[in-house]
Amino acid sequence: MTPLDKIRNFSIIAHIDHGKSTLADRLIQTTGGLTAREMSAQVLDNMDIEKERGITIKAQTVRLEWKGYELNLMDTPGHVDFAYEVSRSLAACEGALLVVDAAQGVEAQTLANVYQSIEHDHEIVPVINKIDLPAAEPEMVRKEIEEVIGLDASRAVMTSAKSGIGIEEVLDAIVERIPPPKGDREAPLKAMLVDSWYDPYLGVVILIRVIDGVLRKGQEIQFMAAGTKHLVDRVGCMRPKMEILPELAAGEIGFITAQIKEVAQTRVGDTITDSKRPALEALPGFKEVQPVVFCGLFPVDANDFEKLRESISKLRLNDASFSFETESSAALGFGFRCGFLGLLHLEIIQERLTREYDLDLITTAPSVIYEIHMNHGAATIELHNxxxxxxxSRIDFIEEPWIEAVIYVPDEYLGSILKLCQDRRGIQKNLTYVGGRAQVTYELPLNEVVFDFYDRLKSISRGYASFDYHQIGHREGDLVKMNIMVNAEPVDALSMIVHRGTAEARGRGMCERLKDLIPRHLFKIPIQAAIGGKVIARETIAAMRKDVTAKCYGGDISRKKKLLDKQKEGKKRMREYGSVSIPQEAFIAALRMGDDT
Known part of the structure; x- marks a missing residue:
């Protein structure tokens, strides 16, 4: 049993791609957690997508030994979609390493997580990484940390995680500056559920931080928020390989398994206690994770529906924050309506389904949850689809979710970014300068952001802008449902909820795109965007024509007219009874390009 004053629990805070996972690798290597032969790049990122994109999706933990101290490192996700998971990981620690890229400086996501860390009363150790890059300006970044965040950076540790410079100094700083955990080993068991994942052999593996008491194998535990009881069959820690331990005591971080079959039963932030001698109250800060963005997932080949159902169910085993239910569409057949924490989460799930389960998918345009207030004091409906x-006629008014976004951007791109936010119905709240960069705070409707706002932001600023947001509730908006009709038939998969002010431009853009994507038929095809009974945009695909007068030569003009009239009748009849087959590629392209007006 390690004494409390010899334990240090810390997490690493950083913006995407500032070297967080690489620094974790070096710390593991320096403390001898893995031999050189077992080492691989980004040890703690065990998904292919995590390694390719340089992002962390699932929180990981690793126990290191350094000069007689036990160091527990929490590798947290760096993206705004996983903000709640980050808050729980931070709550399990007493301190944090703030990693800032010496070439890029402080970015929006760094700030969001640092402020969370400060709220948890953490001791924060600034680490300036990538100092060996030609573009590195460590002194400027040191100043920026002091000006922007207000942290004393005079003792910031200078490192290059890739080259292994300054790693021992980081470990010494952790031991010296981060306080040991507090906790009473004699008190009733109280542990926080930090994260969980599904293992095909062990069932659900639960990552925990013991606050008070001791947790042993064979103990019956209770989840306070879920209300379920389980028998612990394995207790251990990650080094980063699993190591079985006899017990986990107050102040320690490790994992347990208890023959739980579904991740959904283990909610992040829940309090674990002893069922025979329970704690009096649960730990603060627990909340249910709610999906924010919804979209439909349909298989390109209708025969893959069962395979998609199976694949989604398997993914759900590992990711309780992702929800789904079946839905059917006249145009796309059977599929699922899925809920996600945000756009990155949506992209990751979609990519994992395509890669790991070999599925070709069509994703409908992402939408958010609208609150629809009905007439005459009737109930309020939540609309996902x-x-x-x-x-x-039955709707009194509609409310849509709004977010507060903080954007950091170099001065030269500021004008374009302000225009982008203005075009998306943004309300500017603040504009300040931090060194050579502007910090803009905007309030924006979430449905304007879920399409391609992030992509546009990156392309306008050549990748230099960073963006962080949090929800600030629902507000009333002049919103309407826009239907897309092909040959007078509404295509449900392409319908979307838009603001009345931008509906015409969005409708025209969609019609123009579909005109290019739908192949010509033997009859004329009108493509219309309509709100209720009013058509707001139209494009027409011309018919493929056969020259019926080719065989008619000489004689009176009435002979040609007769043949053309006969053809016209046939075309009219065809338009009435003919059905337009919209190829799947057209759907995919139309939905992918979503919104570029």
């Missing part, structure tokens, strides 16, 4: 929108 634009196709389910009730009749406009």
């Amino acid at each position: 634009p196709a389910d929108m009730p009749d406009a």
Whole structure:
């Protein structure tokens, strides 16, 4: 049993791609957690997507030994979609390493997580990474940390995680500056559930931080928020390989397994206690994770529906924050309506389904949760799918979710960024300068952001802008459902909820795109965007024509007219009874390009 004053629990805070996982690798290597032969790049990122994109999706923990101290490192996700998971990981620690890229400086996500860390009363150790890059300006970054965040950076540790410079200094700083955990080993068991994942052999593996008491194998535990009881069959820690331990005591971080079959039963932030001698109250800060963005996932080949159901169920085993239910569409057949924490989460799930389960998918345009207030004091409805929108005459008003976004951008791109936010119905709240960069705070409707706002932001600023947001509640908006009709038939998969002010431009853009994507038929095809009964945009695909007068030569003009009239009748009849087959590629392209007006 390690004495409390010899334990240090810390996490690493950084923006995406500032070298967090590389620094974790070096710390593991320096403390002898893995031999050189077992070492691989980004040890703690065990998904292919994590390694390729340089992002962390699941929190990981590793126990290191350094000069007689036990160091527990929490590798947290760096993206805004996983903000709640980050807050729980930070709550399990007493300190944090703030990693800032010496070439890029402080970015939006760094700030968001640092402020969370400060709220948890953490001791923060600034680490300036990548000092060996030609573009590195460590002194400027040191100043920026002091000006922007207000932390004393005079003792910031200078490192290059890739080259292994300054790693021992980082370990010494952790031991010296981060306080040991507090906790009473004699008190009733109280542990925080930090994260969990599914292992095909062990069931659900639960990552925990013991606050008070001791947790042993064979103990019956209770989840206070979920109310379920389980028998612990394995207790251990990650080094980063699993190591079985006899017990985990107050102040320690490790894992347990208890023959739990579904990750959904283990909610992040829940309090674990002893069922025979329970704690009096749960740990603060627990909340249910709610999906924010919804979209439909349909298999390109209708025969893959069962395979998709199976694949989604398997993914759900590992990711409780992702929800799904079946839905059917006249145009796309059977599929699932899925809920995600944000756009990155949506992209990751989609990519994992495509890669790990070999599925070709069509994703409908992402939408958010709207609150629809019905007439005459009737109930309020939550709308996830634009196709389910009730009749406009029954609606009193609609509320949509809004976010507060903080954007950091170099001065030369500021004008374009302000225009982008203005075009997306943004309300500017603040504009300040931090060194050579502007910090803009905007309030924006979430449905304007979920399409391609992030991509546009990156392309306008050549990748230099960083963006962080949090939700600030629902507000009333002049929103309407826009239907897309092909040959007078509404295509439900393309319907979307838009603001009345931008509906015409969005409708025109969609019609123009579909005109290029749908192949010509033997009859004329009108493509229309409509709000209720009013058509707001139209494009027409011309018919493929056969020259019926080719065989008619000489004689009176009435002979040609007769043949053309006969053809016209046939075309008219065809338009009435003919069905337009929209190829799957057209759907994919139309939905992918979503919104570029």
